[in-house]
Amino acid sequence: MQIEQPFSESGRPLPRRTPTSAPFLDGARNGKLRLQRCPRDGFFFYPRPRCPECLGDDWTWEDASGRGRVYSYTVDRVGLDPTQRDRLPLVVAIIELEEGPRMTSNVVGCAVEDVRVGMSVEATFEDLGSETLVLFSPTA
Amino acid sequence: MGKRAAALVGFTEWAPERKWERPMFGMEACAALAAEALADAGIEKGAVDGLVTGGLQDSPMFSPLALAEYLDIQTHFSEQVDIGGASSAGMIWRAAAAIEVGLCDTVLVLVPSTPAPPQDGAEARKMVMPPYLAGDAWGSPQGIYDIPYGLVAAAPSFALVATAYMDAYGVTPEQLAKIAVDERNSALKNPKAVFKDKPITVDDVLASPMVCDPVHLLEMVMPCFGGGAVVVTNAERAKKAKHRPVFLSGYGEYVSHKTVTYMKDITVTPAKPAADQAFRMAGLDRSNVDLCSFYDCFTITVLATLEDTGFAPKGQGGPWVAERDLSFAGDFPLNTHGGQLGMGQGGAAGGLSHVVDALTQIQGRAEDRQLAKADKAYVTGVGGLMASNVGLVLEGA
Ligand SMILES: [Zn+2]
Numbered sequence: 001m002q003i004e005q006p007f008s009e010s011g012r013p014l015p016r017r018t019p020t021s022a023p024f025l026d027g028a029r030n031g032k033l034r035l036q037r038c039p040r041d042g043f044f045f046y047p048r049p050r051c052p053e054c055l056g057d058d059w060t061w062e063d064a065s066g067r068g069r070v071y072s073y074t075v076d077r078v079g080l081d082p083t084q085r086d087r088l089p090l091v092v093a094i095i096e097l098e099e100g101p102r103m104t105s106n107v108v109g110c111a112v113e114d115v116r117v118g119m120s121v122e123a124t125f126e127d128l129g130s131e132t133l134v135l136f137s138p139t140a
Numbered sequence: 141m142g143k144r145a146a147a148l149v150g151f152t153e154w155a156p157e158r159k160w161e162r163p164m165f166g167m168e169a170c171a172a173l174a175a176e177a178l179a180d181a182g183i184e185k186g187a188v189d190g191l192v193t194g195g196l197q198d199s200p201m202f203s204p205l206a207l208a209e210y211l212d213i214q215t216h217f218s219e220q221v222d223i224g225g226a227s228s229a230g231m232i233w234r235a236a237a238a239i240e241v242g243l244c245d246t247v248l249v250l251v252p253s254t255p256a257p258p259q260d261g262a263e264a265r266k267m268v269m270p271p272y273l274a275g276d277a278w279g280s281p282q283g284i285y286d287i288p289y290g291l292v293a294a295a296p297s298f299a300l301v302a303t304a305y306m307d308a309y310g311v312t313p314e315q316l317a318k319i320a321v322d323e324r325n326s327a328l329k330n331p332k333a334v335f336k337d338k339p340i341t342v343d344d345v346l347a348s349p350m351v352c353d354p355v356h357l358l359e360m361v362m363p364c365f366g367g368g369a370v371v372v373t374n375a376e377r378a379k380k381a382k383h384r385p386v387f388l389s390g391y392g393e394y395v396s397h398k399t400v401t402y403m404k405d406i407t408v409t410p411a412k413p414a415a416d417q418a419f420r421m422a423g424l425d426r427s428n429v430d431l432c433s434f435y436d437c438f439t440i441t442v443l444a445t446l447e448d449t450g451f452a453p454k455g456q457g458g459p460w461v462a463e464r465d466l467s468f469a470g471d472f473p474l475n476t477h478g479g480q481l482g483m484g485q486g487g488a489a490g491g492l493s494h495v496v497d498a499l500t501q502i503q504g505r506a507e508d509r510q511l512a513k514a515d516k517a518y519v520t521g522v523g524g525l526m527a528s529n530v531g532l533v534l535e536g537a
């Protein structure tokens with residue numbers, strides 16, 4: 001099986017830059033969580049050329065609040081992705097953003113044991129060299 | 141009531157093996173599986189006019205074409221099914237549907253799990269379960285928005301579901317662990333099971349290493365090599381079969397997402413719409429079912445399936461499981477072969493093991509774990525990350 005995932009210099013998997021993902025990744029690079037918003041259906045994630053509700057293409061990119069809450073989470077104790085083993089224990093979480101959509105991310109900036117469903121979090125950013133990840137930490 | 145046009149009449153199933161001692165390619169495995177299943181059914185290869193399979197690593201594109209050529213079978217129906225772990229169950233209803241509409245008379249469902257001969261244990265493991273699953277291609281949303289955050293393989297996804305169940309319904313670690321214990325009790329009576337020699341307790345499960353909170357090692361399936369095949373034929377030919385024909389009287393399928401993050405509600409799985417469709421088609425009530433065989437990659441998969449198929453009230457799966465014995469000897473026989481948790485997951489054939497479990501019981505071939513009454517069964521397949529569900533209502537002739 002061919003693994004086509006791009007990797008950072010430290011060996012971490014990178015989000016692949018495509019014409020569709022670039023505005024999101026550029027936002028992250030500049031410390032902004034950006035979301036697409038359809039004039040009829042509201043915000044959606046992940047980035048797509050067509051709104052997943054109405055398949056319209058008249059959406060706009062907007063800066064999101066960066067605030068959300070933990071919808072669910074797990075703690076990877078073994079490093080199911082071997083390239084992430086130096087991050088263990090790794091909190092893999094679903095974040096429900098204030099604007100509505102959910103995204104996959106990591107909760108950082110607190111003890112693993114303190115993470116709870118429903119806890120308030122805000123976006124923070126991790127520079128991986130050529131790309132930047134959008135992570136979340138407990139709201140200050 | 142229900143459909144009576146197509147019946148499952150024969151099968152073969154290889155014991156799941158953690159180390160594959162018989163290196164062979166997918167098509168070589170298919171030929172062996174076909175020979176064994178047809179012999180079990182008492183049907184000649186020449187009668188086969190339909191082929192259904194999953195992807196073959198040795199011919200990932202056009203698998204059914206390559207197989208028709210390799211087995212020298214001419215078909216009126218050729219299908220490659222790819223809905224993850226639900227594929228095997230999905231193959232069964234597609235075979236039956238093709239027979240029902242009169243496309244063909246006899247379909248071979250072939251599910252090998254063997255990739256090209258592995259070099260060693262580590263290499264084999266990688267080929268069975270690559271960490272990035274199928275989400276690594278150019279532009280795949282999974283590759284861009286999930287994989288970089290460590291949402292890879294299956295365990296974190298099912299763990300996210302389990303966390304949500306615990307938060308929403310108060311499901312306890314003990315209740316989830318009990319599912320693995322009951323399944324192990326059935327596996328002890330299955331000579332083909334990987335874990336046939338060792339009973340376990342709830343404490344054993346909770347003491348096993350935490351892989352992804354709240355999922356312990358003993359709540360996860362053991363990936364193995366294996367293989368299985370089933371012969372589906374029309375009602376007329378089924379009368380001449382060697383074993384009791386088992387009709388597929390109802391079936392349902394539902395696919396809703398790939399990554400758990402984008403489920404509408406993470407505690408509501410595709411099992412419900414699939415089950416509603418299957419039981420409606422069969423004209424059967426849940427209470428008529430003698431046994432269930434539910435896809436069980438993780439204990440939470442079983443609990444969620446019990447609720448969403450309507451056997452346990454929504455949100456009450458935890459106490460419901462605690463009050464019952466789910467083993468073959470209990471009051472709610474579930475996965476009497478030991479499930480994939482107890483028997484092992486023979487690659488893609490792990491999903492077929494639930495079909496074979498029901499067939500074995502209904503045909504009265506379950507030996508030490510045979511149920512006193514086994515005429516009607518409900519079988520599920522779960523694919524991807526709680527993303528697809530297939531439900532099959534099986535009834536003995
Ligand atoms: Zn829209």
